[in-house]
Amino acid sequence: MVTDMVVMIGDFNIRDSDWDPNTHHHSMHTKDLLTIADSLGLELSPPINPRPTRFTDNRQNTDLVLDLVFLAPNNTGFGKHILHPEICKPSNHIPLLIKVGIREENIDIIIQSIRKDSDEEKDFIETIKSNIRILDITSMASQMDLQVCTNQLSDIFNKAWIKHSKLKYITKYSKE
Numbered sequence: 001m002v003t004d005m006v007v008m009i010g011d012f013n014i015r016d017s018d019w020d021p022n023t024h025h026h027s028m029h030t031k032d033l034l035t036i037a038d039s040l041g042l043e044l045s046p047p048i049n050p051r052p053t054r055f056t057d058n059r060q061n062t063d064l065v066l067d068l069v070f071l072a073p074n075n076t077g078f079g080k081h082i083l084h085p086e087i088c089k090p091s092n093h094i095p096l097l098i099k100v101g102i103r104e105e106n107i108d109i110i111i112q113s114i115r116k117d118s119d120e121e122k123d124f125i126e127t128i129k130s131n132i133r134i135l136d137i138t139s140m141a142s143q144m145d146l147q148v149c150t151n152q153l154s155d156i157f158n159k160a161w162i163k164h165s166k167l168k169y170i171t172k173y174s175k176e
Contacts, residue, residue, distance in 0.1 A: 006040050008070040011054070011093060019044060020065035022052070042070035045078050053083060053094045067096055109170040112161075124164035131156040 015023045016030045037043065052063030071078045081098035114121045132153070140146055 005075070006042060006072065007075075007098075008037060008040065008042055009068070009096060009098070011067050013066055015064060015066070019068060020052075022062045022064070037070045040070075041072050043073050043078075045069045045071045045075075045081060047081050047083050047096070048079070049083050051083055051085065051094070053096070055092045055094075057092065067093055069096055069098060071098075111168050111170065112165045113168050114161075114165045120164045120166070124160050127160040127163065128156055131160070 012033060014027045014029045014033060015025075016027045017023045017025060018030060034044075047069070050065075052065055053067035054064045056063055069081050077098050081096055083094045084097055085094045087095055114124055135149065135152060135156075137149060140149060
């Protein structure tokens with residue numbers, strides 16, 4: 001069984017009194033952000049040690065809370081993330097650290113890949129090279145011609161990838 005855990009974390013660049021005591025107004029973007037979070041079943045998760053998350057370079061401006069964490073309220077990490085101002089250099093944003101629990105279930109991941117230095121990798125490269133050689137680039141006179149050529153290159157890479165890559169199943173028992 002695959003377990004999905006939705007987490008929304010980042011610098012949302014929204015100043016609002018809901019999360020920043022130094023801001024005395026509501027942003028017009030707050031409602032949109034909270035609506036998106038709610039549609040994902042998430043709520044604003046308060047840090048253990050609330051403080052500004054972005055420091056201003058100008059002493060006339062106040063430091064701000066712009067970096068937020070949204071989690072499901074039943075998530076074990078809800079309300080437990082920590083702000084670490086001592087490790088923010090060279091950025092002017094404080095790192096937000098949170099432990100995210102993953103159950104001891106078999107969470108399989110499926111990827112498509114080509115093993116490095118394999119025959120498949122050599123064939124993949126050869127397929128790309130041979131198809132690029134036959135591209136007609138003699139009459140590229142306009143932006144549209146360049147776009148057509150770019151689309152053809154994209155198709156060459158996509159078809160070579162599909163032809164030479166293999167699905168790989170990664171489980172908790174896979175080698176690193």
